[in-house]
Amino acid sequence: MKFQGTQNYVATPDLMLSVNAAITLKRPLLVKGEPGTGKTMLAEEVAQALNMPLLQWHIKSTTKAQQGLYEYDAVSRLRDSQLATVDGGERVKDINNYIVKGVLWQAFIADEPVALLIDEIDKADIEFPNDLLREIDRMEFYCYETRQLIKAKNRPLVFITSNNEKELPDAFLRRCFFHYIKFPDAITMKSIVDVHFPNLKQELLTAAMKTFYDVRNLPGLKKKPSTSELLDWLKLLLAEDISLEALQTQDDKVAVPPLVGALLKNEQDVTLFEKLVFMQKHNR
Numbered sequence: 001m002k003f004q005g006t007q008n009y010v011a012t013p014d015l016m017l018s019v020n021a022a023i024t025l026k027r028p029l030l031v032k033g034e035p036g037t038g039k040t041m042l043a044e045e046v047a048q049a050l051n052m053p054l055l056q057w058h059i060k061s062t063t064k065a066q067q068g069l070y071e072y073d074a075v076s077r078l079r080d081s082q083l084a085t086v087d088g089g090e091r092v093k094d095i096n097n098y099i100v101k102g103v104l105w106q107a108f109i110a111d112e113p114v115a116l117l118i119d120e121i122d123k124a125d126i127e128f129p130n131d132l133l134r135e136i137d138r139m140e141f142y143c144y145e146t147r148q149l150i151k152a153k154n155r156p157l158v159f160i161t162s163n164n165e166k167e168l169p170d171a172f173l174r175r176c177f178f179h180y181i182k183f184p185d186a187i188t189m190k191s192i193v194d195v196h197f198p199n200l201k202q203e204l205l206t207a208a209m210k211t212f213y214d215v216r217n218l219p220g221l222k223k224k225p226s227t228s229e230l231l232d233w234l235k236l237l238l239a240e241d242i243s244l245e246a247l248q249t250q251d252d253k254v255a256v257p258p259l260v261g262a263l264l265k266n267e268q269d270v271t272l273f274e275k276l277v278f279m280q281k282h283n284r
């Protein structure tokens with residue numbers, strides 16, 4: 001069982017090595033990196049390449065660890081007991097009918113090994129990772145309502161992603177294999193673009209990439225555009241049939257690119273960029 005990248009996903013050698021290390025160690029792979037650098041897609045692609053079903057758990061600020069295990073739906077049970085007409089009150093007697101299984105439970109009882117994605121763990125509150133330590137470590141948990149120990153039949157392949165909005169606790173980090181997806185260099189980025197737009201004209205790509213990296217390297221940007229923004233932008237350039245000339249500028253100067261809204265997502269960044277262009281024109 002080895003991951004070697006896929007047709008749809010460009011994995012650098014160090015990323016492949018990390019994925020395989022996590023598989024060997026049987027530890028969760030913690031993937032960090034800027035938004036849009038392919039963290040979520042990595043889990044999807046690895047699962048597909050290794051022929052495993054993927055269970056996804058997208059974390060929000062309100063998500064609690066317990067929801068990944070199970071929830072007891074007391075409200076429905078109370079309602080059913082009051083109505084008592086549902087199959088003559090039989091359903092209400094069995095508490096199992098009111099246990100809603102979370103993704104970890106589903107992953108643990110699956111007959112075949114599955115991949116499990118815990119996406120954007122840094123969105124949750126600070127206690128969230130700690131609350132999952134034991135379950136991830138021991139691959140089991142106890143359901144008090146039904147007095148059952150839920151134990152993993154097969155150890156799932158766990159991916160955890162973080163956009164680095166919050167630090168993760170040390171005890172949690174110790175249990176993971178860590179990989180930081182660096183922002184792709186120009187060559188890797190070209191291969192990524194190739195995957196998405198195999199027929200893109202090379203001159204257009206070169207000009208677009210130059211503009212993209214110019215924008216990205218502008219000091220003081222609040223939000224640097226990333227891979228997914230470049231792909232969106234290219235899609236628009238193609239859809240609007242923007243000419244090569246519109247992207248190229250004389251004497252290597254920076255110009256405000258067409259459809260800049262795909263790259264810069266707040267007004268301060270756009271203003272900053274326009275200022276730079278203005279200053280360059282005046283320095284001629």
Ligand SMILES: Nc1ncnc2c1ncn2[C@@H]1O[C@H](COP(=O)(O)OP(=O)(O)O)[C@@H](O)[C@H]1O
Binds near residue numbers: 039041042228231
């Ligand atoms: N290495 C890559 N190979 C192919 N496409 C990529 C790659 N990295 C990013 N992308 C593109 O960028 C998009 C955003 O990736 P995503 O996994 O959602 O990023 P993240 O989860 O890190 O925010 C993907 O849908 C894909 O189109």
Ligand SMILES: [Mg+2]
Binds near residue numbers: 036039041
């Ligand atoms: Mg993501």
